[in-house]
Amino acid sequence: MEWLHQLHRRLSFLFRRDRLDHDLDEEMQFHLEMQAEENQESGMPADEARYAARRRFGNARLIRETCRDFWNFPVLEFLWQDLRYSVRALAKVRAFSTIAVVSLALGIGANTALFSLMNIMLLRALPVKNAQRLVEFVRADGSSMMTNLPYSVFAYFRQDRAVLEDVFAVYGSDAVFRAGGAAPEKVYCHLVSGSFFPALGVNALIGRTVVPEDERPGAGSRVAVLSYGFWARRFGRDPSIIGAAARVDGELFTVVGVMPREFFGVDRSESPDLWAPFAVNTTPGDQAWVLGHLKAGVSVPQARTALDPLFRHALESLSSELQKWPQRDREAFLAQKLLVNRASNGTAGLRWTYWECSNTLKILMSLTGLVLLVACANLANLVMARSVARSREIGIRLAIGAGRWRLVRQLLTENLLLSLAGGALGLLVAGWGHRLMLGFLVHTVALDFRLDYRVLGFGLALSIVTALLFGLVPALHATCADPAAVIHAEPPQRGASNIPLAKALLVTQVGLSLVLLVGAGLFARSLRNLGAVDLGLARESLLLMNVHASGDRLQQRQQFWVRLTETMWGLPGVQGAALAGDAVFGNGGWNKTIWFPRAGRPAESAQIAYDPVGPGFFATVGIPVLLGREFGEQDRENGPKVAVINQSFARRFFGNESPIGKRVGDTVGQYEIVGLVGDAKYGTVREQNEPMIFQPVSQEPVSASYVLHVRTGSEPARLAPSIVRQIRTIDRECLITDIRTLPEVIRSQLLQDRMFATLAGFFAFLALALGCIGIYGVVAYRVAHRTAEVGVRMALGAQCADVLRLIMRETVMLLLCGVLIGTPLAIAATRLLKSLLFGLEPQDPVTITGATVTLIATGVLAGFLPARRATHIDPVAALRCE
Amino acid sequence: MHSLAMQSLAADVLPGTLQMLILQTLSRGPLHGYAIAQQIKLTSQDELQVEEGSLYPALQRILLKGWVTAEWVQAGPKRRARVYRLTPAGRKQLAEEVSAFTRVMQATFRVIQPV
Numbered sequence: 001m002e003w004l005h006q007l008h009r010r011l012s013f014l015f016r017r018d019r020l021d022h023d024l025d026e027e028m029q030f031h032l033e034m035q036a037e038e039n040q041e042s043g044m045p046a047d048e049a050r051y052a053a054r055r056r057f058g059n060a061r062l063i064r065e066t067c068r069d070f071w072n073f074p075v076l077e078f079l080w081q082d083l084r085y086s087v088r089a090l091a092k093v094r095a096f097s098t099i100a101v102v103s104l105a106l107g108i109g110a111n112t113a114l115f116s117l118m119n120i121m122l123l124r125a126l127p128v129k130n131a132q133r134l135v136e137f138v139r140a141d142g143s144s145m146m147t148n149l150p151y152s153v154f155a156y157f158r159q160d161r162a163v164l165e166d167v168f169a170v171y172g173s174d175a176v177f178r179a180g181g182a183a184p185e186k187v188y189c190h191l192v193s194g195s196f197f198p199a200l201g202v203n204a205l206i207g208r209t210v211v212p213e214d215e216r217p218g219a220g221s222r223v224a225v226l227s228y229g230f231w232a233r234r235f236g237r238d239p240s241i242i243g244a245a246a247r248v249d250g251e252l253f254t255v256v257g258v259m260p261r262e263f264f265g266v267d268r269s270e271s272p273d274l275w276a277p278f279a280v281n282t283t284p285g286d287q288a289w290v291l292g293h294l295k296a297g298v299s300v301p302q303a304r305t306a307l308d309p310l311f312r313h314a315l316e317s318l319s320s321e322l323q324k325w326p327q328r329d330r331e332a333f334l335a336q337k338l339l340v341n342r343a344s345n346g347t348a349g350l351r352w353t354y355w356e357c358s359n360t361l362k363i364l365m366s367l368t369g370l371v372l373l374v375a376c377a378n379l380a381n382l383v384m385a386r387s388v389a390r391s392r393e394i395g396i397r398l399a400i401g402a403g404r405w406r407l408v409r410q411l412l413t414e415n416l417l418l419s420l421a422g423g424a425l426g427l428l429v430a431g432w433g434h435r436l437m438l439g440f441l442v443h444t445v446a447l448d449f450r451l452d453y454r455v456l457g458f459g460l461a462l463s464i465v466t467a468l469l470f471g472l473v474p475a476l477h478a479t480c481a482d483p484a485a486v487i488h489a490e491p492p493q494r495g496a497s498n499i500p501l502a503k504a505l506l507v508t509q510v511g512l513s514l515v516l517l518v519g520a521g522l523f524a525r526s527l528r529n530l531g532a533v534d535l536g537l538a539r540e541s542l543l544l545m546n547v548h549a550s551g552d553r554l555q556q557r558q559q560f561w562v563r564l565t566e567t568m569w570g571l572p573g574v575q576g577a578a579l580a581g582d583a584v585f586g587n588g589g590w591n592k593t594i595w596f597p598r599a600g601r602p603a604e605s606a607q608i609a610y611d612p613v614g615p616g617f618f619a620t621v622g623i624p625v626l627l628g629r630e631f632g633e634q635d636r637e638n639g640p641k642v643a644v645i646n647q648s649f650a651r652r653f654f655g656n657e658s659p660i661g662k663r664v665g666d667t668v669g670q671y672e673i674v675g676l677v678g679d680a681k682y683g684t685v686r687e688q689n690e691p692m693i694f695q696p697v698s699q700e701p702v703s704a705s706y707v708l709h710v711r712t713g714s715e716p717a718r719l720a721p722s723i724v725r726q727i728r729t730i731d732r733e734c735l736i737t738d739i740r741t742l743p744e745v746i747r748s749q750l751l752q753d754r755m756f757a758t759l760a761g762f763f764a765f766l767a768l769a770l771g772c773i774g775i776y777g778v779v780a781y782r783v784a785h786r787t788a789e790v791g792v793r794m795a796l797g798a799q800c801a802d803v804l805r806l807i808m809r810e811t812v813m814l815l816l817c818g819v820l821i822g823t824p825l826a827i828a829a830t831r832l833l834k835s836l837l838f839g840l841e842p843q844d845p846v847t848i849t850g851a852t853v854t855l856i857a858t859g860v861l862a863g864f865l866p867a868r869r870a871t872h873i874d875p876v877a878a879l880r881c882e
Numbered sequence: 883m884h885s886l887a888m889q890s891l892a893a894d895v896l897p898g899t900l901q902m903l904i905l906q907t908l909s910r911g912p913l914h915g916y917a918i919a920q921q922i923k924l925t926s927q928d929e930l931q932v933e934e935g936s937l938y939p940a941l942q943r944i945l946l947k948g949w950v951t952a953e954w955v956q957a958g959p960k961r962r963a964r965v966y967r968l969t970p971a972g973r974k975q976l977a978e979e980v981s982a983f984t985r986v987m988q989a990t991f992r993v994i995q996p997v
Binding site (some may be wrong): 056 | 914915916919933934935936938939942948957961962964994
């Protein structure tokens, strides 16, 4: 406690400094007067008495200084001095300070942005009750883990009393939402068990949440709780919505509440529009994500052991449904294991997607880390060059008695100041940087962007570490010299001792830059490959939209689809229109088992991707028909069943024979192949062409929704509103969602590739620029240092070219050393990129050569500018300097 | 040079003991700085000479430690004097310093006394 009092007294002293000074003066004055009076009484003359008193008292000024030291915090005082000195010193070298702050801001900013991103996605605890005890249940077979469990698991886990405090189920699905007279809308709905909201301990903003009673059979109409975003978007924050009726997928719901804006549930990557209880007729085989709180003190392994028997029972309870499955699948299903994962930061979804199952964040981390290292190496070099220039100043300060540590501290303060300025600027960079990266990475995520104490702490820690990284060695180096030698000797002798270290730093910097350059080159080339790949269909001017018919009866729907297609063909500006079950660049079709009758042998079967498509589909999307015909009006519901296959299909199953007229079958019947179309990418740009089979929509059970493909003559997005209006004239109640053009779809698929290409390109450019600055600095310094030598050489008859060669030889050697170190480093590092590259290998020789040549060319240029100055040295002037 | 002249008259205070002397002097009652110096000289029968200037930094340190409090009192028509008063913590500190000092001095005497 005593130190606290003392601190308090010191602080109060700190703020009353003037008064303290004044008090002390008055007190000492009093003392002197008293002494003088006494002297006078003992017979001295007045002047003599005062003088004697002063002499006896000692040096008043020194005493005042000593007293002040007691009142102040000497450390703070020194720090303040150091800071003021640093600001003045740095302000004098603007170019240096600017380069340092900007390169640090980018380095620290990029790292902080990434950390902030990871903090949001992976580290920050869920804002729910007892998040630290929240667990998620996962099933695992030999190869993969799945979070979708049969609903029966939830039903069985509910019986547990030993390890679980509570357990709840959630499941997300799309639904059609209708309320009032407005057009229907697609919403994302989370079905939840009644225990969901109580377990999370969250309350509604207005109204109430779903409660356990809502799950009971006979509870009346189902209830729905809206998200804040949906409430605001759809109902303009109208509080009277509570109690209103709405239809979700046709069923009647009552809106009972609205959740607070910040509530998103347990998965940060999900942003549901509404929550509703599971339907009463939910079957044990339906899917659900199951989570719960462990009781206090229960460990994850304990919970797993205790729940495993219930999990077994839950799987076995599905036996009647499993009967339909093939034997092998059934056994695999029953052999699944239960896993229990901590979910205090949210469900594993994001973590799996962006950390465990993908290198994305790791690659970004390596990129940003490398940039910071390059910036540090560069700065260390600059700082060192600067401290060589200051060696006289430092020598003098050492000579007149400054302690070495005091000087190191002064130098470090300067670096820390730079680093903190860079860090502060870096936080700004991070502010938009992580939004930028997030925009590239995830799309429909409602994440909380605020920078929190963790991010700020990270930025600060990073700044300090950085300052030590680039500042400590040069500072130690600069102050270890013998002051006498510094002042007497010519500067070059002192600088010489710095050169090996400077060279090593430069070589490191060049090596790391090469790694970045190779990475950037790989990403750029991969992106170009992806953009240039032949899709097998015409990508421009193709408009896609999902249409959901409102009619319940099959006939109604069928009429709707026929009229829809006819209307589209008649629209001005439309060159073709067709329906398909799955969109091109959608899911890549669905799988089904196809049988091939073989003469005299049992039929073969295979899993094949298929898509039901309407008449004119291939002409509309631009897939060429190679043999036979495509679907037309003649392929009616009760006509002969037909199919169209692609080239890969024909090659795999029919070899060189013409497939036209051949027959294949599925579980429903047999089809005659009437057409052969070219291979086209159907799911992603990256995919290999796979066998595909197409069937006419007219010969399939009529679906409530199809994807409308429209080929337009002009810019497709401009035609979209009139197309939507036309569809609404046919069916006012139909739902139209996801209006997009094919180029947009492809662009969004390549977003991550573009992000890597952009970021890596930018970072590589930055590294290159920093490298140039470093080389320029070192060569310029060497030239200055060798002025006399060059002068002598030129006086003895050396030509400009000889001098240039002399200076440049060193630069080239440095660059080559850097490349020598960097190449294996790059090859080792880029192996991480393998899965992200398209159409080239990580060891792509063209890229590595290109990066090396770029690096050496830029480096030579950076070294050439100061080297040329050496050739202008006037031998006479140079020698006179000696 | 003036300190040379003084040394011939009286011994300087032993290093490190000034604080103890001040505290001891104050233990008899509150005094101002000049009076403390006079008192030490008087009590030591002019043997100990406080270098008067050094009194004030010592007083500041003691003040900071919380062993004394200070207040201004009127001392004449146009003059104020700062009077220092020992606190209970100061009294405790004094006792500790005196016992430590006595121990050291006794030990020192034992060593330097002729056998």
